[in-house]
Amino acid sequence: MLIDNRESPGVEDAALAPLGLPSGAGRGLFESATYTCSHCNAVVVMEPKRTRARGFCLGCGQQICDGCEYIRARTLACRSMDQRITELQERDAVKQTDPDPPLTLLHQDTETTHG
Ligand SMILES: [Zn+2]
Numbered sequence: 001m002l003i004d005n006r007e008s009p010g011v012e013d014a015a016l017a018p019l020g021l022p023s024g025a026g027r028g029l030f031e032s033a034t035y036t037c038s039h040c041n042a043v044v045v046m047e048p049k050r051t052r053a054r055g056f057c058l059g060c061g062q063q064i065c066d067g068c069e070y071i072r073a074r075t076l077a078c079r080s081m082d083q084r085i086t087e088l089q090e091r092d093a094v095k096q097t098d099p100d101p102p103l104t105l106l107h108q109d110t111e112t113t114h115g
């Protein structure tokens, strides 16, 4: 990833934090390694200062983002994009084959007229 701010006054650090970018990334020429999360396809910027281990899924043998690592740590399941797409397709397939619920015949009380 390459951010070129040489032509601009730069971006405040406060504006970078929500983007997951390290401070100083908005000024000058900033280059950082990125990786794509195997589970949600998010592009993660590898912060040089970070010492905490990054999420790594043994299921697909790929690096994953913090959010997916959190889920993986809890479920111990590899939920890659491919798997999610398959799941969605299966769900849609079930939807399509699922017959419409039978129409319930409403009992209509016909108004009786006296007179
Ligand atoms: Zn992810």
Ligand SMILES: [Zn+2]
Pocket (backbone or CB within 6 Å): 038, 039, 057, 058, 059, 060, 061, 062, 077, 078, 079, 080
């Ligand atoms: Zn995985």
